[in-house]
Amino acid sequence: MAGGITEFLLKHTGLCPVSFHMPGHKGSRLYRQLGYGQFLDHIMDCDITEIPGADNLFQTEGIIQETQEKYRELYDVRKSYLLINGTSGGLIAAVLAAVEPGDELILARNCHKSVFNALSLGNIKPVYAYPQEEERYGIAGVVTAEEIEKIMEAHPQAKAVVLPSPNYYGICSDIAAIAEVVHKYDGVLIVDQAHGAHLKFMKDQPQAAEDCGADIIVDSIHKTLASFTQSAVLHVNSDRISLPILEDGLQKIESTSPSYLLMASLDLSAEIIREHGTQLFEKWQENLDEFYRKAENIPGLRLLRECSEKDGSMDQTKIDLDMSALGISGARLEEALMERNIFCELTTGNILMCMTGIGNTKADYDKLLEALQEIAAQESRGRQTTQDVPKDLEKPENLEHTKTSENPASLKIPWNKKRPLHSAAGETETEDISRCSGRICGASIIPYPPGIPLVCPGEVLDEEDIQYVLRLRERGENVIGIDEQNRITVISEPR
Ligand SMILES: Cc1ncc(COP(=O)(O)O)c(C=O)c1O
Known part of the structure; x- marks a missing residue:
């Protein structure tokens, strides 16, 4: 065997892992069950290029055009484009189409890093809209229509707005209200629905942005x-x-060798929704309902099922688990589940987010429930022997909520700070982060996941940011923008 990546992947699949992380298909089972196994059997043979008859992603007239048309119909929109560089590529092209170089873009401060990349690629000036704080967990909550209106009033020349909904934890903003405001000011609304492609088809989840007037x-x-x-x-x-400008943007940022495997899988995903969608989405919802019902009885487990702001709603296909009442941080819970071959998507402080998808089966949810029951029981037993049992732990409603910042196992995330913003132009240098308090950041510092820049170019770092990044590093978490010697890029100071 080749070793490296291949060996890792084969070893991982050998564990028969339960996936509560991306991607949503959760392995070959779904395709095979629905009769698309032939494609999987010939996967290498299907890896072709633009031979005659195979159409062209950037000049669609044939088979790719047909798949785009399937999506246009499914989502009931004006036009759909297949993307082979993820939502990341789509967001960059959308921003470049909506904002002229040198102009301003209103963006939620918790946007994905691709939106920040669009700023530098398009020489676009940011105007930040700050999301509400989801107070119970110290994470980003909704962006309100009031916040957008306030900013559009103050920046009449800014004609485009971009925000994520659902965000990584499943919190959805009121897109219909935001679209109304944006259009009142003659603007364009771009919604990063990277985490909500399923919303259009699920009755008991928040409304999809396609149905709320987003552009x-x-x-x-x-x-x-x-x-x-x-x-x-x-x-x-x-x-x-303008479609020609958008198409030009897509050409600029996407590969000129688009993968037919990716495009074929988009075709199959559309086919699956068309042919089997009704029963698959119903089953998904049924599995979620049963999971949430049973999980409520696990002592010490809390679930972030509703957001605390009046303007928001939750996409409950993201299961946000919190066992901090038993002294278990998100990271520790993730480890305990991994020991049982259950792999999740994201931890932040006390939250462990399990990302469900169209391919999860009832058995997956049952395994997660069983593991959570076992972990809770083990932890409670451990506490009993050390005589450290919180009273009334049996009933979740009796659990006094521990704020993230009060829990020793977690970190307060300085994500929503209005930092002074300077020009990021000029010479840069690398410097040990511990010596960078008060310095202007020259390249984004991005904990990954969730891929939201903590500090952006032009923003001034302070001691709280530095301590937060160092703690993430100590915990072995992935932070883009800091090297192995803990150096970051800052704007050079005048000599
Ligand atoms: C909110 C958000 N937007 C956009 C993206 C990028 O999506 P993609 O992985 O499809 O490029 C991500 C990635 O995780 C994300 O979390």
């Missing part, structure tokens, strides 16, 4: 539905955007 919506079909990683779809839903 451009980008859906990572791979995250929750049935296509391969990196495949996504961009929808144009109004005539406020």
Whole structure:
């Protein structure tokens, strides 16, 4: 065997892991069950290029056009584009189509890093909209229509707005209200729906941005539905955007060798929704309902099922677990589940997020429930022997909520700070982060996941940011923008 990546992957599949992380298909089972196994059997043979008859992603007239048309119909929009560089690529092209170089873009401060990349690629100035704080967990909550209106009033020249909904934890903003505000100011609304491609088809979940008046919506079909990683779809839903300019942007940022495997998987995912969607989405909802019902009885387990702001709603296909009442941080819970071959998507402080997808079966949810019951019981027994049992732990409603910042196992995330913003132009240098308090950041510092820049170019770092990044590093978490010697890029100071 080749070793390295291949060996890792084969070893991992050998564990028969339960996937509560991306992608949404959760392995070959779904395709085979639904009769698409032939494609999997010939996967290498299907890896072709633009031979005659195979159409061209950037000049669609044939088979790719047909798949785009399937998506246009499914999502009931004006035009759909297949993406082979994920929602990341779609967001960059959307921003470049909506904002002229040198102009301003209103973006939620918790946008994905691809939106920040669009700023530097397009020489676009950021105007930040700050999301509410989801107070119980110290994480980003909704972006309100009031916040957007306030900013649009103050920046009449800024004509495009972009925000994520659902965000990584499943919190959805009121897109219909935001679209109304944006259009009142003659702007364009781009919704990063990377985590919500399924919303259009699930009755008991928040409304999809496609149905709420957003102008451009980008859906990572791979995250929750049935296509391969990196495949996504961009929808144009109004005539406020010039299609030739958008198409030019897509050409600029996407590979000129688009993978037919990714595009075929998008085709199959559309087919699966068309042919089997009704029963698959009903079953998914049924499994979730049963999971939540049973999970409520696990002592010490809390679930973030509703968001605390009046303007938001939760996409409950993301299961946000919290066992901090038993003294278990998100990271420790993740480890305990991994020991049982259950792999999750994201931890932040006390939350462990399990990302469900169209390919999860009832057995997956049952295994997760069983593991959580076992972990809770083990932890409670451990506490009894050390005589450290919180009273009334049996009933979740009796659990006094521990704020993230009060829990010794977690970190307060300085994500929502309004930092002074300077020009990021000029010479840069690398410097030990511990000596960077008060310095202007020259390259984004991005904990990954969730891929939201903690400090952006032009923002001034302070001691709290530095301590937070160092703690993440100590815990072995992935932080983009800091090297192995803990050095970051800052703007050089005048000599
Ligand atoms: C909120 C958000 N937007 C966009 C993206 C990028 O999506 P993709 O992986 O399809 O490029 C991510 C990735 O996780 C994300 O979390």
